[in-house]
Structure formats: C-alpha cells, structure tokens
Amino acid sequence: DAGVIQSPRHEVTEMGQEVTLRCKPISGHNSLFWYRQTMMRGLELLIYFNNNVPIDDSGMPEDRFSAKMPNASFSTLKIQPSEPRDSAVYFCASTMRGSGRDTGELFFGEGSRLTVL
Amino acid sequence: GENVEQHPSTLSVQEGDSAVIKCTYSDSASNYFPWYKQELGKGPQLIIDIRSNVGEKKDQRIAVTLNKTAKHFSLHITETQPEDSAVYFCAASIGGNNRLAFGKGNQVVVIP
Numbered sequence: 001d002a003g004v005i006q007s008p009r010h011e012v013t014e015m016g017q018e019v020t021l022r023c024k025p026i027s028g029h030n031s032l033f034w035y036r037q038t039m040m041r042g043l044e045l046l047i048y049f050n051n052n053v054p055i056d057d058s059g060m061p062e063d064r065f066s067a068k069m070p071n072a073s074f075s076t077l078k079i080q081p082s083e084p085r086d087s088a089v090y091f092c093a094s095t096m097r098g099s100g101r102d103t104g105e106l107f108f109g110e111g112s113r114l115t116v117l
Numbered sequence: 118g119e120n121v122e123q124h125p126s127t128l129s130v131q132e133g134d135s136a137v138i139k140c141t142y143s144d145s146a147s148n149y150f151p152w153y154k155q156e157l158g159k160g161p162q163l164i165i166d167i168r169s170n171v172g173e174k175k176d177q178r179i180a181v182t183l184n185k186t187a188k189h190f191s192l193h194i195t196e197t198q199p200e201d202s203a204v205y206f207c208a209a210s211i212g213g214n215n216r217l218a219f220g221k222g223n224q225v226v227v228i229p
Contacts, residue, residue: 004160031215033216035219041221042206042219042220042221042222043161043206043219043221043222045216045217045218048215048216050215055215056216091160091161093160097215104149104151104166104210105151105163105166106151106153106161106163106217108153108160108161108162109160110158110159110160111159111160
C-alpha cells in the first residue's frame with residue numbers, strides 16, 4: 001500500500017494568494033483528518049471527515065480555511081487568502097472507523113510544508 | 118475540550134540508557150492513549166497504544182503505562198539506540214474515540 005499521499009510536499013507563496021493542499025487517503029479507509037503542526041501549538045486537528053462527510057470542523061481557524069472531500073479517495077484543504085501566520089506543516093491522516101478493522105491507528109502522510117511570505 | 122500535556126519537552130539520553138516521557142490529560146472520558154513517533158521530514162507513526170482497560174502494555178523495548186485515576190500515562194524506552202532519536206507525541210481520545218488530541222511533542226536525543 002502506498003500510504004497516505006499528500007501534495008505538494010513544499011509550497012512557498014505570497015500573502016494573499018490561494019493555497020490548495022491535496023490528500024489521497026489509504027484505499028478502504030473511511031475517515032480522513034487534517035492536522036496543522038507548528039512549534040508553538042503542536043499538532044492541531046482542523047477538520048475530520050467520515051464517509052466523505054465533514055463531522056467536526058471546529059478546529060478550522062477562520063473562514064479563510066475550507067476543506068472538501070468529493071469522494072473517498074481525495075480531499076483538499078484550501079486557504080484563501082493566505083497569511084504569514086498560516087505557515088506550518090499540514091498533515092492529512094486516514095483510518096478505518098467503526099468496523100472490525102478499527103484499531104484506532106491514524107496513518108499520516110508526510111505532510112505539506114507551507115511558507116507564506 | 119481535551120488538554121494533553123507532555124513533559125519534558127526535550128530529553129537527552131546516553132545510548133543504552135532508558136528514556137521516560139510523561140503525559141497528562143484532562144478528559145476523564147478518554148479511553149484510548151496512543152504514542153506516535155515522528156522522524157525528521159516524516160509524518161507521525163504509531164509505535165504503541167493502550168486502552169483504559171489495561172494498566173501497562175509492552176512491545177520489545179517500548180512500554181506504556183496508564184494511571185486513569187491520576188490521568189497520566191508514560192512511554193518507556195529501554196536500551197535506547199540512536200535510531201530512537203525523534204519527536205514523540207502522546208495523544209488521548211476525545212469525542213467517543215473518533216478524534217485524538219495530541220500533546221506538543223517531546224524531542225528525544227540519543228547520544229551515541
């Protein structure tokens with residue numbers, strides 16, 4: 001299995017630009033999570049989906065952030081407009097919830113490092 | 118909401134010695150406590166977990182202990198090796214086990 005795939009791995013953009021981060025979860029997983037990692041705040045849960053439906057987006061910092069999951073194999077996290085304080089590593093993770101295969105383990109991608117100048 | 122704290126933030130140990138990282142949590146309803154290891158440039162990876170119906174779990178050189186009364190759990194790494202150098206995150210389940218709240222991480226450095 002290829003694992004959770006995120007793109008881009010690195011993005012440098014200027015303040016005000018739109019940023020789109022992409023995630024392909026592990027095939028067969030039904031839950032997907034977006035996390036943001038910074039030195040100051042550690043790993044913060046932004047939003048999670050179950051069966052492509054957003055369940056909890058209370059961690060999304062502002063209306064500038066939005067996430068979609070149009071199908072079971074693809075999700076996007078969009079920041080528009082971006083600001084320097086959005087600079088962080090954004091992780092996508094997936095897992096299988098609510099079945100005999102639910103071990104609780106989250107499988108993380110390698111992250112997208114975003115720098116907003 | 119759930120608040121998970123880790124101590125110490127940085128830990129240096131000599132190769133072969135043991136390393137212990139402690140975490141505290143606030144939500145008494147939490148029932149699942151995993152530990153993740155993050156190597157440089159990688160995503161966190163599960164190394165061991167424990168559920169609230171047991172007090173200790175061991176997997177080779179790694180063990181986790183849980184004290185639900187005191188709301189803390191610890192990661193123990195014995196006979197540390199240079200490849201154990203990484204950032205370690207503890208986490209606790211929230212919201213009926215569908216979500217995890219992570220601590221801020223511990224940088225463990227194993228000195229050869």
